[in-house]
Amino acid sequence: ETGVTQTPRHLVMGMTNKKSLKCEQHLGHNAMYWYKQSAKKPLELMFVYSLEERVENNSVPSRFSPECPNSSHLFLHLHTLQPEDSALYLCASSQTQGSGANVLTFGAGSRLTVL
Amino acid sequence: GQNIDQPTEMTATEGAIVQINCTYQTSGFNGLFWYQQHAGEAPTFLSYNVLDGLEEKGRFSSFLSRSKGYSYLLLKELQMKDSASYLCAVMDSNYQLIWGAGTKLIIKP
Numbered sequence: 573e574t575g576v577t578q579t580p581r582h583l584v585m586g587m588t589n590k591k592s593l594k595c596e597q598h599l600g601h602n603a604m605y606w607y608k609q610s611a612k613k614p615l616e617l618m619f620v621y622s623l624e625e626r627v628e629n630n631s632v633p634s635r636f637s638p639e640c641p642n643s644s645h646l647f648l649h650l651h652t653l654q655p656e657d658s659a660l661y662l663c664a665s666s667q668t669q670g671s672g673a674n675v676l677t678f679g680a681g682s683r684l685t686v687l
Numbered sequence: 688g689q690n691i692d693q694p695t696e697m698t699a700t701e702g703a704i705v706q707i708n709c710t711y712q713t714s715g716f717n718g719l720f721w722y723q724q725h726a727g728e729a730p731t732f733l734s735y736n737v738l739d740g741l742e743e744k745g746r747f748s749s750f751l752s753r754s755k756g757y758s759y760l761l762l763k764e765l766q767m768k769d770s771a772s773y774l775c776a777v778m779d780s781n782y783q784l785i786w787g788a789g790t791k792l793i794i795k796p
Contacts, residue, residue: 576729612695614786615774662729670782672717672737678729 575599578663578679586687587653593682595646595663603669604646605676606638609660621646622669653686660684689713691787693775698793699765707760707773707790715780721749721760722774724789730774733760762792770794 576597585591597604606618620628621640635657637649646663660683664676692710699705711719718737722730736742736751736758748761762769775787 612788614691614788615776615784617784672778672782673735674778674782674784675720675732675735676722676730676784678722678731680727680729 576663576665576677576679578661578682580682581680582683582685584685584687585650585653587655589653590649590651592650593648593661593663593684595648595679597644597646597663597665597677599665599677601665601667601677602643603666604640604643605664605666606646606648607662607664609662609681615662618648620669627669650684653684655686658684658686689779689785691775691777691785693773693787693790695788696791696793698795699762701765701767701794701796703765704761704763705765705792707762707775707792709758709760709775709787711756711758711775711777711785711787713756713777713779713785716753717778717780717782719749719751719758720776720778720784721758722776723771724774725771733773765794767794767796 579594603622608616618632619638624640639647660681662681663679666674666676690712721733724730734749741750746763751758772789772791774789776784
């Protein structure tokens, strides 16, 4: 496979559940990102990993927990979410982090619905 | 604060030309990006401008004026497959991407 792959594509969970989103990239990129996309709102950067180290955490609630076991895989662990967390969660990767022409390659996203 | 403004929705006719504007106020500037996102799909990179002027890439062109904090994406010979959301993003002085909310483009036959 090439590009950025996200699973599952759709997830429905209750507020007391624990679930995880998975992202995989086969592009040889060194940086990976989690974004939240809500309707008619700008993309919200949640976490950034560069060379498997977390370099950014944009004041995201602790009910979201990222994990980057290696440069090709990124997880977002979810627990005790709220209905307002329902959104499309996009994973992206890039060759480097913190440079000008830093083109992101996105996955198709995981559509999360919290009941 | 930092801000990116772009129209929420635009409608155009197949075969015509459409211009999607983006204005920005950011702390510094390290380039402006345009991405295309079809419904239910991943955003995909269209263009990157860091110097003033027009960059042409097939039917799509992107223009930048840093002094005016302004960019536009020009789509020519519109096709139905161009129906999508177009996202404008600016990289600030800290190399953080500031995103607009996107412009939904509807193409009518």
